Amino acid sequence: xxxxxxxPSILTVDFGRLTEEVQAVAPHVDWFHxxxxxxxxxxxxTFGPSTVExxxxxxxxxxxxxxxxxxxGEFAAALAAAGAKRITFHPEVTSDPSSVxxxxxxAGCEVGIAVHPDVDLEFVGKYLFELDVVLMMTVRPGxxxxxxxGEVVPKIEAARRLVDSEGARADVEVDGxxxxxxxxxxxxxGANIVVSGSGIYDGMxxxxxxxxxxxxxxxxxxxxxxxx
Ligand code: DX5
Ligand code: ZN
Numbered sequence: 001x002x003x004x005x006x007x008p009s010i011l012t013v014d015f016g017r018l019t020e021e022v023q024a025v026a027p028h029v030d031w032f033h034x035x036x037x038x039x040x041x042x043x044x045x046t047f048g049p050s051t052v053e054x055x056x057x058x059x060x061x062x063x064x065x066x067x068x069x070x071x072x073g074e075f076a077a078a079l080a081a082a083g084a085k086r087i088t089f090h091p092e093v094t095s096d097p098s099s100v101x102x103x104x105x106x107a108g109c110e111v112g113i114a115v116h117p118d119v120d121l122e123f124v125g126k127y128l129f130e131l132d133v134v135l136m137m138t139v140r141p142g143x144x145x146x147x148x149x150g151e152v153v154p155k156i157e158a159a160r161r162l163v164d165s166e167g168a169r170a171d172v173e174v175d176g177x178x179x180x181x182x183x184x185x186x187x188x189x190g191a192n193i194v195v196s197g198s199g200i201y202d203g204m205x206x207x208x209x210x211x212x213x214x215x216x217x218x219x220x221x222x223x224x225x226x227x228x
Contacts, residue, residue: 001224002171002192004217005030007064008210009175009197010055011046011144018051019058025200026059028210033175033195034084035144038069041093042142049075049082056083064088064133066114066175068141073100080107088112088135091123101130112173116141117152121159131170134159136191139176144197148177153189160190180212187220 006029013021022032032055037046055063064086065079072089079087087104091097091113104111112133113123117140124134136156139146159172174191179199186194194217200209 001190004187004221004224005171005193006210006213006217007031007033007173007193007195008200008206009033009035009144009195010201011035011197012201012203015051018054021201021206022055022058022061024207025210026061028207028214029061031062031064031086031193032059033197034063034065035197036065036067036069036075036079037142038071040070041090042068044142049078052079052082052084062086064112064173066112066135068114069093073103076100076103076107076109080109084109086110086112086133088114088133090114090116090119090141091127092116092119097123097127098130101127105130112170114141114175115155115159117149121155121162124159125162128162128166128168128170131168133171133173133193134163135173135175137175138178138186141176146177148179148182150185153185156186156189156191180209180216183213183216184220187217187224 037044039045062085065084067089070093087109110132112135114135138152171193172191173193174186175195178196
């Protein structure tokens with residue numbers, strides 16, 4: 001099992017104070033998880049490359065862009081230029097996922113496939129060795145602050161088994177409804193990167209919430225046999 005990592009989603013930050021919100025938790029986290037939505041693939045709109053760039057300017061934490069858009073290949077270069085290190089897309093939006101993977105790699109970024117709760121692991125199996133991350137959705141994509149879908153847990157376990165049994169390099173990341181009270185469940189299922197949006201940016205004390213999750217991940221690392 002690779003290192004356990006924490007990735008706050010900024011979806012529920014106060015965007016009027018984006019720099020401060022990002023800098024407040026940056027010392028305690030491994031990634032920022034940036035949810036780009038287009039109003040087509042999901043019934044919501046968020047932000048694009050200029051916000052990615054603003055987060056980039058605010059901190060040195062690596063940025064993982066989660067694309068919930070119909071045309072992911074068209075934005076890889078702009079997102080890479082804005083500072084994305086990783087770009088993940090939902091493969092069911094396109095008839096040609098391999099060309100999207102190619103455009104992300106050509107842009108100089110690491111690649112991820114996101115797995116919607118209603119989609120199985122077929123795409124992950126097909127492109128496994130090209131992936132740096134498999135993003136297991138534990139809510140229906142579209143909004144922060146939704147309830148964790150426990151029924152996805154067996155699929156997280158299956159994703160971890162697939163990655164390990166094939167000796168693939170991909171991280172297994174979980175996304176949606178994860179907070180201090182269910183982080184054990186997803187890590188024990190095989191996740192090694194944990195996204196938390198409203199579990200950190202809860203309108204109260206974001207650094208304290210990030211630190212609570214960080215220390216729980218450190219405790220869990222000793223029980224799940226994390227590699228150094
Ligand atoms: C949902 C997004 C998630 C979400 C996580 O479409 O992909 O990243 O913002 O936020 P919480 O942790 O509040 O579910
Ligand atoms: Zn996300």
